[in-house]
Amino acid sequence: MRRIVPALAGLLLAVFAPDAWAQVRIGAYGGITSSSLSGDAPSNAEYRSRTGPVFGGLVEFAVAEAVWISVQPGWVERGTKIAFDTEGQDERQDSLSLGLSYVSIPLLLKIEPGGGKLFVNSGLDVGFLLDATLAPVEGDGEDEDVKDSVRDFDVAVKFGVGGQFPIGKPRLTIEARYSQSLLDISEVEVDVGAETLIPARFRSSGFELLAGLWIPLGGGE
Numbered sequence: 001m002r003r004i005v006p007a008l009a010g011l012l013l014a015v016f017a018p019d020a021w022a023q024v025r026i027g028a029y030g031g032i033t034s035s036s037l038s039g040d041a042p043s044n045a046e047y048r049s050r051t052g053p054v055f056g057g058l059v060e061f062a063v064a065e066a067v068w069i070s071v072q073p074g075w076v077e078r079g080t081k082i083a084f085d086t087e088g089q090d091e092r093q094d095s096l097s098l099g100l101s102y103v104s105i106p107l108l109l110k111i112e113p114g115g116g117k118l119f120v121n122s123g124l125d126v127g128f129l130l131d132a133t134l135a136p137v138e139g140d141g142e143d144e145d146v147k148d149s150v151r152d153f154d155v156a157v158k159f160g161v162g163g164q165f166p167i168g169k170p171r172l173t174i175e176a177r178y179s180q181s182l183l184d185i186s187e188v189e190v191d192v193g194a195e196t197l198i199p200a201r202f203r204s205s206g207f208e209l210l211a212g213l214w215i216p217l218g219g220g221e
Helices: 005-015 018-023
Strands: 024-039 046-047 049-064 067-071 074-084 093-111 118-136 155-167 172-181 202-216
Touching: 018 202, 024 172, 049 093, 049 202, 074 202, 093 155, 118 172, 155 202
Parallel strands: 024 074
Antiparallel strands: 024 049, 024 202, 046 074, 049 067, 049 074, 067 093, 074 093, 093 118, 118 155, 155 172, 172 202
């Protein structure tokens, strides 16, 4: 983690260096996530997908022809639904929802073949946990703060593909992106099975559907 923070700072300085302004874009994006957890699940239960919002800003600068570095700080809500065995039901029923809110800083290499109408990207996303809440899906019951049971940061790998459409000088972007956590984000040291709803090992993964808008600051677009 100590190496990641200086690397982020160095990259942001490079973005705002005077020579970089020749080909720089700024913009914003938003969308939805469909995420779940993989790994150990509570006894007699399974993880299912949960939707949440994502939004943020972006700064991109050219490093070669049709190749860009994209920095996209934002806020994202990940998590999962937890379905349990229920008496009288043939299938497990969604009972609890775990919401994980992060400040997210994706650092992506973006390649734009074919004149920039299409793009692919890949890179790392460093997330800093803001809150973790366990809530009932339906019926009565209070939300439970479980932040102490979840690691306060996460690192995920991302892969995306999308298109860019001119609307005058700005470009409208639409993108589908996959995210897979590289870390065990549980802070529970011992898995005590049915006595806890937060197991000792799990990771986050899922898809994001994003729409955004960027404009060029320098020449060339």
